[in-house]
Amino acid sequence: MKQPKVNFYNLAWRWHFYAGLFVAPFMVMLALTGVIYLFKPQLDPLMYGSLLNVPAGHHNVPADELLKRVKDAYPQATIKQYLPPVNAERSAQFVVLDAGNELNVFLDPYHGDILGEQDAKMNLQAVARAIHGELMIGTVGDRLVELAAGWGIVLVVSGVFLWWPRGQAAGILWPRLSSRGRVLWRDLHAVTGFWGAAFLLVMLLSGMTWTGFWGKQYAGVWNVFPDAMWNDMPKSDVEARSLNSATRQTVPWAMENTPMPMSGDHAEHMAHGGAQAGPAAPTISLQDVQDIAEQRKVEPGYSITFPTTATGVFTIAVFADDPRNDATLHVDQYTGDVLADVRWEHYGNVARATEMGVMLHEGKMFGVFNQIIVLLICLMILLSAVSGVVIWWKRRPQGKLGVPPLRHDLPKWKTAMVIMFALAVAFPLVGASLVVVWLLDRLLSRFNRQTESVSSSS
Template identity: 30%
Template sequence: MDGAYRAVWRWHFYAGLLVLPFLMLLALTGGIYLFQAEIEDALQRPVAEVTPAATQASPDAWLASARAAQPGVVVNLLRPAREDRAVRFTVREPDGDQRFVFVDPYTARVTGTTPAGGVTETVKQIHSLAIAGPWANLLIEIVAGWAIILVATGAYLWWPRKREVGVLTIRAKAGRPFWRDLHAVTGLYAGGIIVFLAVTGMPWSAVWGEQVMGAVKNTPWGRPPAPVAGAWQTAHHDDAPVGAGWTMEGMILHTPGHAHGDLATVLEAVDRQQLARPYILSIPSDPAATWTATAQVVKVEDSRALYVRPDGAVAADIGYAQFGPAAKAIEWGIYTHQGTQFGQANRILMLLGCIAIWVLSISGAIMWWRRRPKGRFGAPVAPPGRRLRAAVLGIVIPFCILYPLTGLSLLVALLLDQAVRAVRRLRPVAS
């Protein structure tokens, strides 16, 4: 085994040690979230299913029923695509929690209430690590960067080097060759998907994502310019439009001089513009702010948001075609990441990537457990020579420049590695 191979193997081992538990969690929750629509429909069906009728009640009657059933502030409503589904209102309770209130659009009768978000929102919070607090989102960038390093170093280790078996197929022989082949071949076929998931998950990261947001959104490469009637403003709290997407996230328009509108007037204006259903209409608390209706679509090119004044006039109609090139690329990556852009094949491919992460993690752990010396940690021995270390750094440093938090974690790992090796050199030799 040459020194370069040993050096790359060592860092592949440490990269896996650092991030595989997190990757397994992200893969599990991400795989579940791919079926968000089906899960939500199944769980909400008992309160969301209604009997269609020839006429509908007034939207203001829907709103009155929702307010009567659930004390608090109504912040948005979901207008369903199906005729046999209730209108869903989101209500912020006095304690800050939110609940869904389902109202039959034909009778204005409340059919039931549930906690907002439900199971899939919890899965989403775990997937983004937001459930552990704002600081935990920092790990997303670190894990994604190290996942790319894992794939890059794994590709180097996989390279045949005159080996004819265990390259494209898995040897059926039980034991370490089987696990090694399973690990290598799975990584070969799924490595591209894993890198894609890591890169397209970055817009949600706390450092890289925020920096890219500022660099892209506020330039012609990102968010389209606001109409002459006003300028984009960042909404606060519940006034932020729901479902507006990454490019238009949190953006609203102010139209001074207009009184607070009524739901019926705004919904009539949205329907005149033929916005595809389902859509979410965000109801602002600021009487001068526009109401925002966002289409809940599965393909990025169908993205559309209407900014409606309280009197029913449309202040802006923003679609995917108006996004800058960088925003289009990022939005496309997000929809593909979520498994909706290319239909069922897209979802299956992303699911296979999530499964592959578990296969790689389990097979890697088994290989380590079988080869480790008894009573020792069993990390690959570091080869001597600065050139070999430079070769490894040549693989990982470009990713660390692109993802600063990954670079910082790499520096910490290097310092710890040097400290461990120094301690070993200082140990007294047993006589």
Template identity: 50%
Template sequence: MANTPPRFYALAWRWHFYAGLLVVPIMLMLALTGMVYLFKPQLDLAMYRPLLVVTPQGTPASADALLATVRAAYPGQTVRKYTPPTAADRSSSFTLAAAQGTQTVYVDPYRNMVLGAQDDERTLQHIAKKLHGKLLLGKTGDFIVEMAASWALVLVASGLYMWWPRGGGVWGTLLPRLRASKRLFWRDLHVVGGFWGVLLLAFMLLSGLPWSGVWGSQYAKVWSRFPAQMWDDVPKSDRTAASLNVGGQPTVAWAAEDTPLPKSGSHHHHEEAATPAPGASLVTLAQLEALARHIGLPASYGISLPGDESGVFTLSAFPNDPREEQTVHVDQYSGKVLAQVGWRDYGAVPKAVEMGVALHEGKFFGLANQLLMLFACLFVILLSVSGTVMWWQRRPRGRLGAPAPSRQMPAWKSGLAVFVLLAVAFPLVGVSILAVLLADWLLLRRVPVLKRALA
């Protein structure tokens, strides 16, 4: 501390403490649900094997025959998406619009037989994902999770500042003192562990923010730009590609969500088609599968069906390797490719985001990626638990035990600069700081009971 003004350390400690109280419960929830979603492929196969695995026998039925079987089994329901088998022993699936959300119907392609259906809202992975992203509270939950993730970055920065060596040796800085007193043991577990995992934690937080409602949507609008001439000669609808994301899995990548969704055909096409009825597309699923093979889409692609007479077929690949991502819109009457967006079209920031998402979900380099992210989740639990124990050990009875503010607070210009920087980088941090300062001015300073309890 000799070379660092104590007033800055006291301020960092106080904000670190309050941020921790806000963040710890949500970070624990994010870590636990993240571990569930991280191992989605293995858990899905273990839990839903009768729906996912089939026995290869003979020649599989065509995709159009499978579609006819599904429509016969579920009359009156709209088929939204078809996903071909990803391997010879895997089933085909169709996403149907249900009364509440969507359901996925699985079909044995060899016997052309429906294996069963799942309500997409009730699967373990969907519930874990909804908890992870929105706390099952919709936009309110999304707001809370984003605010917690933003404040967790404040925790990372303030924690690193407080860890920074100011004299002393390796023990307690780079290595924990495991045989020390209980308070030193938990302190070192938190501080030293936090140092060694700080980069991984920061990556997890930053790579998760693109999914958020405020920061993520604004970020997407700024960076997910594509040359306008890509759609120069294509009739565009008033919808974006994000509207195709239905069911438990996203259909189009984050980088392509904000792109315009084209429209099928012109009046000329409709006249040639003898005014087809809604949904009576002239292009077959078999033709679209042939197009996918020609383009070279990976096995995990899906085909979104047109929603009305002006809708398009969309072939979309959202594989483990983001460099293979493709979104291809096809006229439902002529089979003409209207627009195609892939990795080569992304800018530097969308590429970084897509790569970060793949790493965040443990998909990019297989089991090793899953295990690395599992370690990150366990690391979050370690920091949350050790920080809570540290607080409980030093907490005065009947009081919150917040670190005392320095009598010599930093100059107002420094504080204002930090506030503006945080507010610009993470809007919800700025909003919450204003809310805290307002509550402090209106209540905490004026109500002695609250002032004593929160001190």
């Protein structure tokens, strides 16, 4: 009797299984930490109200006086950043490095009193962001998250193929709630996956733009500013991405691969092969820098990052909820000259689309409505991940992994290879891991065939 041929469905199911096995734990982690960070605007004032909230006053203490109060309170600390009050009822904030610890120090902008401090890397939102971006283990974690996001795209593509209607709507567009057991879980998984597929792709792709490997390559190809913008100033080898970290966002994504300008006469010396510059010694005041931000109408919520070397610059940056209000300004620490002032109108089309995607990803673009949409997506991700694991657990043979069987007379093998090759080219880490999984899969299949052969012969 001729063995029936198996189409691409069989292969897609197998790859969907492998992708789900790897991706599910990461999707749960990303969804949970994402929900925490999603509601940062609501959670922070509730959790840290004594640090963030102040009664509105009439006369602000100058930024330099606030800086002096912080230096007096932390004489051995390095001041890293200043965040002026966002509105009349919010505190001012300094980021300081003190004895190896990064602290957020909050002050009453009307009286200059220090309200308290917070561990900048171990508060709830910072931890959620660090886990979400790199599992709190640096570069290795970043690559794992990127790999999981790439495999998540494989999961979505293969899942949509498996879902594709084949003559019925029940269990396809809506779950059969009257069913029980594995059928119900299968419907919940398929229907949730379908309705959430497009949203999940947007979330995965917008999130991957921040990754250290794929995101950096993507920015290098698509995020290009005219050279003329940087021609009239000495440039360092340091990129603006150095101002961002796993726990703190300073400059917008569009600015990450742009060069940091250099300040003053030291810059000319360094640009012509001079020795390493010494420590920063700015001659303009912090209030001068804040005045520049206000004169140039930078949206409230901006930060001022201090220079760390004699060639460094003050950087005024706001990563705005509405990307059209993004601003990044580099200011000479000696003269107060604005060396660069980059806004939304300077971004290319891809950078604009990416910034919009990031803001949608973080639930900031359309306020509470955006937050609710992203919350629903996160809940759909959780339901899809949990239901997928339940389906696998109910289906798997006792004591075995339960990999979907693969027959070798696949008439659409070329189609599968084209799709997988396209994903491998678009996402190199996924491509490398696909080769590894394919080799392991072949070894496992060969081992199973040998085991079955031994068992049948005995």
